[in-house]
Amino acid sequence: MDEDFAAVRADFALPDHYPPAAVAEAEQAVARGPRFDRRDATGIPFVTIDPPGAKDLDQAMALERTATGYRVHYAIADLGAFLDPDGALDHEARHRGQTLYLPDGKVPLHPPVLSEGTASLLPGQDTAAALWTIDLDHDGEPTGAHVERALVRSTAQLDYDSALDRGHPAIELLPEIGRLRRASAIRRGAVELQLPEQEVEPDGDRWRLALRPRTEVDAWNAEISLLTGMAAAKMMLDAGIGVLRTLPDPDDGAVEWFRRSAKALGVDWPEGVGVAELLSGLDPARPEAMALFMDATRLLRGAGYTVFDGEPPALTTHAGVAAAYAHVTAPLRRLVDRFATEVCLATCAGHPVPDWVRAALPGLPAQMEASDGLAAKVDRACLDQVEAWVLGDRVGDGFDAVVLRAEANSAEVFIADPPVLARCAGEGLPEGETIRVRLTEADRDRRRVSFERVATV
Structure with missing residues (x-):
């Protein structure tokens, strides 16, 4: 090759x-x-x-x-x-x-x-x-x-x-x-x-x-x-x-944080249902479910x-x-x-x-x-x-991305085609929602790709 x-x-x-x-x-x-x-x-x-x-x-x-x-x-x-x-x-x-x-x-x-x-x-x-x-x-x-x-x-x-x-x-x-x-x-x-x-x-x-x-x-x-x-x-x-x-086991604070995350993502969490039962009933193809699964990794540290x-x-x-x-x-x-x-x-x-x-x-x-x-x-x-190889000639192109885990000024996003997990710059990126992003970097030597949110009107 x-x-x-x-x-x-x-x-x-x-x-x-x-x-x-x-x-x-x-x-x-x-x-x-x-x-x-x-x-x-x-x-x-x-x-x-x-x-x-x-x-x-x-x-x-x-x-x-x-x-x-x-x-x-x-x-x-x-x-x-x-x-x-x-x-x-x-x-x-x-x-x-x-x-x-x-x-x-x-x-x-x-x-x-x-x-x-x-x-x-x-x-x-x-x-x-x-x-x-x-x-x-x-x-x-x-x-x-x-x-x-x-x-x-x-x-x-x-x-x-x-x-x-x-x-x-x-x-x-x-x-x-x-x-x-x-x-x-x-x-x-x-x-x-x-x-x-x-x-x-x-x-x-x-x-x-x-x-x-x-x-x-x-x-x-x-x-x-x-x-x-x-x-x-x-x-x-x-x-x-x-x-x-x-x-x-995750402490009570981590579980409470996860409960708030589910609520913010619009995932219904009935009273008396545990984390395992909740996750087992989600459709992993849905954006909010993907985001919640990613959040659940914090319970398993x-x-x-x-x-x-x-x-x-x-x-x-x-x-x-x-x-x-x-x-x-x-x-x-x-x-x-x-x-x-x-x-x-x-x-x-x-x-x-x-x-x-x-x-x-x-x-x-x-x-x-x-x-x-x-x-x-x-x-x-x-x-x-x-x-970086796959996206090397697509800098500047736009993609649809699911926001998986958001922080103050960036988020981890998932792009379905091609399937990529990467960082995306932007403030207030909404977890569990699909946004439009632009590829800003695809560095083959440093093995790094970066995106930024495309402003919507």
Whole structure:
């Protein structure tokens, strides 16, 4: 392509290769095969649901109905079967923290020979997994959970847009279970922000911006992952050791501010209805709903990783999930999941948590905070770069824009065509309303676009 993201990679000093010692360890692990005894679960007809073309497949599911409700089989890639504690590969993964995704390629957490090969839940391949079995009642509420090492085989790789069109029996119950879990989330008070996602797609020898709305399959698939994370958190709390993903509840002042924001946007908020229920009933395509979803991000600040070994921590819950929650479902792409999974595997097997896991836990919050921050900056830089490329020859043009978040002399605005999030200068910009703006700057080198409100008569 004529346009690439080499400057972004250079600005953030992103590595362009894996250290030879770590690659050698990965190749030796592939040749050796997965460690540990494990159950043969290759008879369960798992499927994966991922973006088209993905190769680093962390999760596979198979759902079934039981006499008492439902059973969720959820297989998660077992990185612990391949990595040597404190080896070169382990140290490099701890340094990286997570996979970084750029439009022209990824910076992987683990070498592709593992993350896109032997350790990935690719279809038709026998793969080592941490197999979660979670039983639900007829209302979709969990009644029991277990995790064990297993050998699994995915039978199909599906994508979000066509997963249900294929009619695969393993996920026939996904809409039914997904709706029950969404209803449970609303009852708990879980906050879901239905903001569409900006994406970068190839367009011939250039790049273009696209808007990907959140679909029902996205939401239902996410509910299975959240269910597993909640089961893992409970398991670790019961064992008295682990690492949780936590977020404090918003204080009364923040909720009152959000209530005033809804009123100003003309969103009806009936008495007795909570934030989660209010947001779940909004149409994300409406301008006032988009603005309110953006405002709701202020209620979800302060997320972190909380480690404990002995007494439970003061904060054990995640306000966005409205429950205790842990990251265990993406070990190919996120460091912390491997360690949390090892705690759960040991607990379920009745074994002590391995010393190497216990020793690593205290350092995980700082490692993940650093990698989360880097990932957010890289994502934003890539989007900013493409926005500047796409709008580079349109300075002076006018656009319709929705005001999402207003401040004293500027606001964050959303333009639908092309889908752009940017700053707009102007006083008293009305949140939740559509205004006319003019592009005043599209700097390709500085990755910056700016708008100003067009005066109306």
